[in-house]
Each structure stands twice: as structure tokens, then as C-alpha cells.
Amino acid sequence: QAQLVQSGPEVKKPGASVKVSCKASGYTFTSYGINWVRQAPGRGLEWMGWISPYNGVTNYAQKLQGRITLTTDTATATAYMDLRSLRSDDTAIYYCARNLDGDPYGMDVWGQGTTVTVSS
Amino acid sequence: SYDLTQPPSVSVSPGQTARITCSGDALPKQYAYWYQQKPGQAPLLVVYKDVKRPSGIPARFSGSSSGTTVTLAISGVQAEDEADYYCQSADSSGTYRVFGGGTKVTVL
Numbered sequence: 001q002a003q004l005v006q007s008g009p010e011v012k013k014p015g016a017s018v019k020v021s022c023k024a025s026g027y028t029f030t031s032y033g034i035n036w037v038r039q040a041p042g043r044g045l046e047w048m049g050w051i052s053p054y055n056g057v058t059n060y061a062q063k064l065q066g067r068i069t070l071t072t073d074t075a076t077a078t079a080y081m082d083l084r085s086l087r088s089d090d091t092a093i094y095y096c097a098r099n100l101d102g103d104p105y106g107m108d109v110w111g112q113g114t115t116v117t118v119s120s
Numbered sequence: 121s122y123d124l125t126q127p128p129s130v131s132v133s134p135g136q137t138a139r140i141t142c143s144g145d146a147l148p149k150q151y152a153y154w155y156q157q158k159p160g161q162a163p164l165l166v167v168y169k170d171v172k173r174p175s176g177i178p179a180r181f182s183g184s185s186s187g188t189t190v191t192l193a194i195s196g197v198q199a200e201d202e203a204d205y206y207c208q209s210a211d212s213s214g215t216y217r218v219f220g221g222g223t224k225v226t227v228l
Binding site: 035037045046047050059061062063095097105106107108110112113 | 121150151153155157162163164165168169174204206208209210214215216217218219220221222
């Protein structure tokens with residue numbers, strides 16, 4: 001069955017960068033979009049961006065544009081989220097999530113989440 | 121930026137029906153999706169494209185749409201349905217996805 005497995009927890013200092021990976025298995029990686037969603041402690045879900053592994057097209061949330069880059073490696077079926085100039089309010093659990101079949105909006109398979117802590 | 125509005129909390133007795141609303145100006149044009157999230161877990165898709173239910177989701181979960189409001193109904197609520205529920209959609213251009221603020225469902 002389809003599965004997304006994310007990299008381990010990260011602790012970063014303010015101003016640093018973090019790169020989180022999301023390895024897909026059990027389906028054709030290039031056939032489904034990948035979203036990145038984060039959740040600050042005690043807060044709701046926040047959509048960060050979307051990438052098509054088929055052609056690399058990306059959409060980013062307006063508040064993160066300039067600090068976020070999404071990429072994929074089709075050879076290893078892995079998606080990456082790179083966030084720069086980290087601030088304390090970037091502390092959150094970061095999820096990757098696969099789109100539904102033929103649907104660029106709904107998300108039916110989620111990674112287990114990666115905790116990113118930004119602290120001096 | 122585009123917003124989806126949900127009530128912060130809904131309380132319901134076991135066996136009754138919980139209804140969670142989600143309002144947004146682009147909802148007549150864009151589909152809505154609903155996710156259930158329990159503490160310490162990743163979100164789980166329970167309704168997609170306004171009214172469709174993924175395989176494995178109990179039939180007591182249903183979605184509906186009317187104008188700028190979509191609704192998730194949970195009939196015959198069980199203790200295991202206690203969770204946070206999020207609606208999700210897209211802005212009118214279809215470029216930006218957005219989540220509602222979430223609704224905590226408490227089973228009394």
C-alpha cells in the first residue's frame with residue numbers, strides 16, 4: 001500500500017535552514033502531487049506548498065514565498081522541503097501528504113510527521 | 121489571503137449527530153475536503169470532493185454543500201470520533217490550498 005516515510009526530528013538555531021525528506025513507496029511516485037503541511041504546537045494545520053513530481057511545477061503559500069523550496073528526486077521517489085531563515089514560529093510538526101488520484105487538492109496519504117524545533 | 125471559517129468546538133452526546141460547518145467565499149467553485157486528527161497522529165481524510173467517502177471510512181461520516189458553506193455530519197457519534205476536524209479547499213484561482221482553523225469535537 002502507498003506509504004510516505006519522513007526523516008527524523010531536527011533542532012535548528014534561528015536563521016538556519018532545514019531540509020526534510022519524504023520517501024514514497026507502494027505507488028507510482030510521478031503520478032501524484034505532494035503537499036507539505038505544518039502544525040505549530042497546539043495550533044491548526046497550515047498548507048505550505050505543492051509540487052508535481054511529474055514535471056516539478058510548484059505552488060507555495062504566499063507567506064512562505066522566498067523562504068521555501070520544494071523539490072523531488074524521481075530516481076529515489078523522494079520529496080524534499082527546504083525552509084530557510086528559520087524563526088521560532090517555524091517550530092512545528094511538518095507533514096508531507098500525497099494528493100488523491102487525479103485530484104490536486106485532496107490528500108489521502110500522509111507521512112508520520114517531522115518535528116522541527118527552532119531555538120537559540 | 122483566503123480563509124475558511126469553522127466553529128472552534130462542537131459538543132455532542134453519544135449516538136447523536138454532530139454537524140461541523142465550514143464557510144468560505146470560493147466554496148461554490150472549489151471542492152471541500154475533511155480531515156480527522158487525533159492527538160499525536162497525522163490527519164486522516166474522511167470526506168473528499170464535498171460528499172465522497174474514502175474506502176474504510178464509516179458510513180456515519182457524510183458531507184454536504186450549500187452555497188458558501190459545507191458541512192461534515194457524524195451520525196451516531198461514538199467516543200472514538202472525539203478528535204479535531206479540519207476542512208480544506210482552495211482559493212478561487214485554484215492555486216492556493218487552505219485549511220480551516222479546525223473544530224474540536226467533544227463526545228459528552
